[in-house]
Amino acid sequence: MKKKWLAILSTAFLLAGCGANEENESANDPKKEELEKVTVVLDWTPNTNHTGLYVAADKGYFEEEGLDVEIIMPGEAGADQLVASGQSEFGIGYQESVTQARVQGVPLVSIAAIIQHNTSGFASPVEKNIKEPKDFEGKTYGGWGSPVEESVIASLMQQQDSDVSKVSFVNMGDSDFFTAVKRDIDFAWIYYGWTGVEAELRGEEINMVYLTDYSEKLDYYTPVLTTNEKMISDNPETVKAFVAAVSKGYQFTIDNPAEAAEILLAAAPDLDADLVKASQEWLSPKYQDDANRWGVQKQEVWENYASWMYENGLLEKELEAEKAFTNEFLPE
Template sequence: MKKLALLSALLTLALPTAAQAQTKPVTVRLQLKWFPQAQFAGFFVAQAKGYFKDEGLDVQLLPIGDQSPIQTVATGAADFGTTWITDLLTARQQGIQVVHIAQIFQKSGFTLVALKSSGINKPADFKGKRVGLWPSGNEYPAVALMKKYGLTSSLDSTVANPSVQAVTYPFDPSIVFPDKVDLVSAMTYNEIDQIVGLGYSMDKLKIFKAPDYGVNLLEDLMFTSQKVLDDKNFKGSGMSGKEIAARLVRASIKGWDYAVKHKAEAVNIVLPLCGNTCKGSGTRSDAKEHQTWQMNEVAKLYNAGPTMQGRAGYLDPALYKSNVALLKDLGILKADPSAGAVDYSVWQMATGKK
């Protein structure tokens, strides 16, 4: 009996865990919404620290620039992606079966920036001004903010005499600000620091943070296609697409948790991975300085809402509902998205929470 017990114990020790049993990691392509930078620090940290590998995944982090991650995921060029809630919901409205699986940033980082010397002190002062906006759906937070204060813009072709003249520009504020526009779109973690680098210190700027005015359209979520979630044998791995998704989310959250607690280390992990997009502008053109700013700011967007309740990656249903209502009010969404737009079961599998 003792020999049988010993043999049983040895066999138990020899049995591999699920991750160990899979000798070859499953290749997963995660499409980032922009070029490599600290905006995506948690994913790069998860890769560098082996968190993806621990889940049996070989994750390829794909940069995209100013294209749409929705298209690369919808066409199968990528398996998963990061994007903004508006991108995802408008894609669903168009019949593209993409699905929200985790919410990384719990607060919007979108702002409009003016010089204090312009006399623009409140949204009502936007009237008659020129506003620099990003195209391709990135203008929606600004449009929502203006509509809330009864302002119209030249983006709406049905309006004869718009309150605000919109000037689209390609993500570099130096192209338009402050000579060609009175206000300019800027993310807290990127373009604001670039504007500082142009010689306009923070004490010279009036910054309108969209969430402060009730416009908290969520950004930087993780999504995939319904096809991936329905796959019973993802890339021949023996695991379902949903299980792969849960493993990816679990490792990503672990990476983000580490990154926001070890910001300097996270910046050092990001720096070798990005080129010119790592730099700021003018006097703030040092890559490490700009990425340190960025890491500090994205940490604030991550450490908000459910994250502070121990539920990182969770999409707050109430906030989601308010986002939908806002987009419907703008006419961007014609109806409520179907229930399939969000799959909470992936987050539940990843975290073991409900």
């Protein structure tokens, strides 16, 4: 989560230009010469949010669509910046960061929702007795210094007539959730599909205050698959091919979570195998959830969250939601 918000904050400094795509052919592999080389940059280190990409690579779905896809790490620049500037054709982002980028004139576009509903929330050890937003009063929150954090917490607490000024905010630094709650914080913002599942495996009971239980406007798409406007205008067939392969990858993961977990582990062997398998089992039904197909996005969801951000002073102007996302490249 910390890395995520650092990436979001960095979008304020992006330039709106998009670079030209470079085409490099491999002299050693005639088959590769026939494929179009593109990159997709992750938002963070490999995890089960990304499994569909690794499945698409492992199962040959990218090659079937005429693509030679390299999955890369974001580095200091962040995925949004690399995609917006054309240094990477595709990336993993978040509705909130795309929203901020669009308002600032940065040409990011979301082309698929990786997870249909927001699975994040505020987690705390059960002994902290934090069961609902009003229980945040008198407690210490560990975060990464984004203004969005206090705004979200305040908006939840206001629904129960409680006061965000009674919450202490500290920076967690590089500490993980489990270290921080034993040291100097009471609760933190997590994705249940990773950190929550890890808590289960550790046998550490936690309480969750999910954003979606208290506000429909906070049920936004996180993460999403992104590209830039230049790719869409100049190379729509490439975008279509990429999304088709990724869709097959996530559909396989939905249907075969155990095998998909093994594919992710083969690509990222440093990950905790038990965590990956358990996380994949928990997350696979959440990718599509109640949508009629994987990846589909609703304008209402984009408008709801953007209006919430604007009302809370997190956007300098309102979002043109219809330009921030598209479903046109999803397979029928």
